Amino acid sequence: MKLLLLAGTGEARGLAQALAGMQGVSAIASLAGATSDPAPLALPTRTGGFGSAEAQAQWMRAEGIEAVLDATHPFASRITARTARISRTLNLPCLHLIRPPWRPGPGDRWVELADAREALDHIPAGATVFLATGRGTLADFAPLAGQGRRLISRQIEASGAPFPWPGGEYLVSRPPFGIADEIALFERLEVDWLVVKNAGGEGARAKLDAARALRLPVLLLARPAPPEGEVVESVEAALDWVRGL
Ligand SMILES: NC(=O)c1ccc[n+]([C@@H]2O[C@H](COP(=O)([O-])OP(=O)(O)OC[C@H]3O[C@@H](n4cnc5c(N)ncnc54)[C@H](OP(=O)(O)O)[C@@H]3O)[C@@H](O)[C@H]2O)c1
Numbered sequence: 001m002k003l004l005l006l007a008g009t010g011e012a013r014g015l016a017q018a019l020a021g022m023q024g025v026s027a028i029a030s031l032a033g034a035t036s037d038p039a040p041l042a043l044p045t046r047t048g049g050f051g052s053a054e055a056q057a058q059w060m061r062a063e064g065i066e067a068v069l070d071a072t073h074p075f076a077s078r079i080t081a082r083t084a085r086i087s088r089t090l091n092l093p094c095l096h097l098i099r100p101p102w103r104p105g106p107g108d109r110w111v112e113l114a115d116a117r118e119a120l121d122h123i124p125a126g127a128t129v130f131l132a133t134g135r136g137t138l139a140d141f142a143p144l145a146g147q148g149r150r151l152i153s154r155q156i157e158a159s160g161a162p163f164p165w166p167g168g169e170y171l172v173s174r175p176p177f178g179i180a181d182e183i184a185l186f187e188r189l190e191v192d193w194l195v196v197k198n199a200g201g202e203g204a205r206a207k208l209d210a211a212r213a214l215r216l217p218v219l220l221l222a223r224p225a226p227p228e229g230e231v232v233e234s235v236e237a238a239l240d241w242v243r244g245l
Pocket of ligand 1 (some may be wrong): 006009031048050051052053073075079080134136197
């Protein structure tokens with residue numbers, strides 16, 4: 001069985017490790033190339049976008065891919081939807097691993113947003129806003145610029161470009177981040193609001209635990225709609241699916 005693993009998450013890393021040792025499965029991983037020096041995966045890996053849906057389908061045919069396991073990030077909705085479509089067209093089994101979203105607990109001050117543009121309805125003038133939402137969505141927060149707000153956008157790698165609006169800055173910093181570090185960072189920067197994607201998972205939740213400890217309000221961006229197709233929430237369930245192919 002030749003399997004394509006669409007990677008880019010901690011779960012995909014765990015899957016790669018398990019698939020590398022699985023009898024009867026020959027798997028190849030694919031990374032978007034979003035970060036310049038990702039830690040290697042335990043599988044042969046191709047890196048970079050395919051270029052288009054047609055190019056992805058053509059690559060999958062040429063490689064003799066027989067099944068697809070999509071373990072990309074819950075917000076990577078384009079590659080997920082496209083892969084579901086291609087798999088249907090090529091009549092290949094396809095599974096999406098989408099980890100559960102975070103849910104608020106006692107002490108959390110969360111506001112869930114369907115769209116980043118709603119942030120302006122909640123964050124007052126003059127606030128210091130920590131955007132932990134990554135590079136891809138920064139432009140969506142343009143309405144927050146001005147009115148004395150200070151915007152701090154955390155990025156894994158420096159883009160080389162200046163911050164797009166006055167009153168803002170990048171903070172280049174590579175995860176993982178611990179709770180104590182996040183608390184110290186938010187205190188040092190005098191953060192008033194935290195903005196995050198509801199990514200779910202353990203790896204990125206320290207910022208939310210820090211916000212709870214500091215009683216900081218948090219805007220959580222809701223997830224994109226799930227793909228049409230089979231979805232599981234855990235690495236174990238995804239491996240069971242592979243064993244059943
Ligand atoms: N969105 C996030 O917040 C986030 C956070 C952490 C990690 N990631 C990871 O970063 C990658 C890009 O995320 P995104 O939100 O930009 O995705 P996206 O919007 O769904 O996809 C954008 C483009 O990136 C390429 N791509 C995405 N995943 C790929 C993969 N595994 N292998 C080959 N090409 C891939 C495709 O390019 P072509 O059209 O050229 O084929 C796709 O059209 C994903 O693999 C995701 O798992 C995303």
